[in-house]
Amino acid sequence: MKRLTTSCLLPVFLVISNVAYSFNTSQKLVYDNHDYISSIKSVQFYQSKEEQSIPILVLNNNEKLLMSFDDLRADNRTLYYTIEHCTANWASSNLSALAYIEGLTEDRIFDYKTSVNTLQLYTHYSFQFPTDGSMKPKLSGNYLLKVYEDGDQTQLLLTRRFYVVTREVGISTKVIPSFEIDKRQTNQKLNITLNLGNIQVNNPYQDIKVIVKQNRRDDIQEILSKPMFIKNNQLVYNDNQTLDFDGGNEFRSVDLRSFRLLSEHIDQTSIEEIRKFSLVADRDLLNETYAFAFDEDGKFFIRNNDFGDSAIESDYAMVKFFLESDTPAHDEDVYIVGLFNNYQQTEENKMTYDSSLGAWVGNLLLKQGIYHYTYTSTSENANKYNGSHFETENTYDILVYYQRPATRWEELVGYGTLVSTPNTRPN
Template identity: 30%
Template structure:
């Protein structure tokens, strides 16, 4: 009883801490001058930054358009499985120091819009990880009360075997529009006393934490757990992401209508978009909502722009992953971040849809963490009779959706994008374990599943 009381007190305390923080334990930018934030791991099979407790590397990249040297510091925060502060002391989860100065930065080269590019590698000589779990990387300027950005990442123990399988949706009315899954976990040598209470999973779609589902085991036998409660691990399939390619400002890339170069910048006019709710499903290459930075004009490697056409005609998931990697590795790391320029990207949407007073249309994707930010608001142009937005974005390849946002929070993608069971999506499942007496949620395994990988099961 005392243990339960202590546990409840700790939970309440951690919730109180989280509510009083000057930042969120989520992927977010707090400084308007900070652009193009990425946190990537060297595990290429997942778009979520995941490293092993026994090895692996993370790299954070971002630009400061203020273009003046600033002193940025980083802090590591350990969280529970629900992304609340775990209450663990720094000494319990990292070797080395917290609140360290970022020392790596470089001024942009030959760009019309000037910026300073910063990067941070983890782990490093000052900071390594002791335990698994959910983590948040905080970048701040003077102290934690002046946050610059926060980014989530995962440290994994890889103790169990996790396997995702796709099944036909139990929601018969929406069987053509949804995607549903079951998950099996082989615990191997892990021996939980009560698997139903001690082991849980979270499944998320296309690295978007706002499209995630938590679940507990519905069946266990020996070392095997099964998560198969119907209509639990289900998602709207939606459509393939819209795309545009601005890796070259001297050639018109995919999704681009016109390029206007000026002495002080570049305007990119995208091809006009329309609603996709009444169209049939069409498989085209996308990067599952992600973006990456590249500048084909540096290396004159214009042939790499044709890789997208190869992928558009290829449904094999392994070859898709290989071709995606080919694009991302087409240029050296340092060059693509410091020599890729910023452009004003103009979005055009012809959508004869009647919005309520509390509704707006936003551009959403990994480039803005799928959050309805003011910069990505589509405004109605009465003269052109369409919705428009202009967004400052770095050269690269981008995926995006349009979403109708109600009251600034609830996002409806289907109204403009449609939904199909056949859509190619990537799903990640993380397995968590917290045994009796454990002080934190351990990440004991994960699996990445592409819906084009295998046939659907009953």
């Protein structure tokens, strides 16, 4: 990898960029975390008590979710939001809104502000949900939040998944090395026991479904429908073949909190219509031994050390990533992923291979803050450039669904989280 020459930060002049953002008059609904137009950036959606936590509410509790995002069209739009109940597999439950919403079936977003002292202009929108006297979920389960323009649900801006739980089922978990000898150094095996409490389950093999996700990733999850055995109103999932996850590696990170005092990960800077940063090249970690590094398991945090209000005084920069690689595999694609883009593989975060540099290269438009990210490959080994280790600290979310007799929807009756911190190496 040829190292780029570091240059000094150039003086800043305000430049207003006239960029045309695509917007179709009618958007096809996707039951996923999805942005429908390219001007929507920096979407945050989490339980208001903990920044970047999983967006989950306890039914009939006073907890709230916080949603915020930027629109780079930088004008003031009339925006609304609503919610829709979904199945455990993220399809519509086909229930009437009156069956799962208490109060109004849509609400308007009144809180918006224009960016201040930024090269990249934007409008910042935010709201909390549910609000008193507005809409409130009446059923547990999966939900899709929709944000759209002018009260027209075909003019979608974004959708985000969230959960409502009743916590009727207790969950206990344990991380152990894989039962497969050749995976004991690389994998993390989970054992799960459910305590059904007062729920009367007639057929646990059909009525109970368990979904386990690693680091909030839909592409790294397992769906369980058959426990290994049943005892004393408990369901035990501890067979040798299931819940055996690649440990992966600790996430990489870049600190963009200040555009004045640049972090050591930034190698080169320039300013045109917006700031442009080139990062120091990331190493290929496939064959390297495990080394602990503090990370936030793919999360990102909007922060600004230059000005006071991170929401509207944080600027954007086009950030160029480099990943060292000698020879890419045939027909291989590599993506930069994290919670900031929901780990999705799109053209926006797809990298290209530069043989003259001996590296994969990718560009992302990012708001000031701290970003934890990783690389994923479409080759047979998704962790081709990261390596995989039993010792890696990962966060696992466990979701338990129950379909009661004579009902048409699945309830979310249990939720638990596990941070894997193995304190002994496998034998």
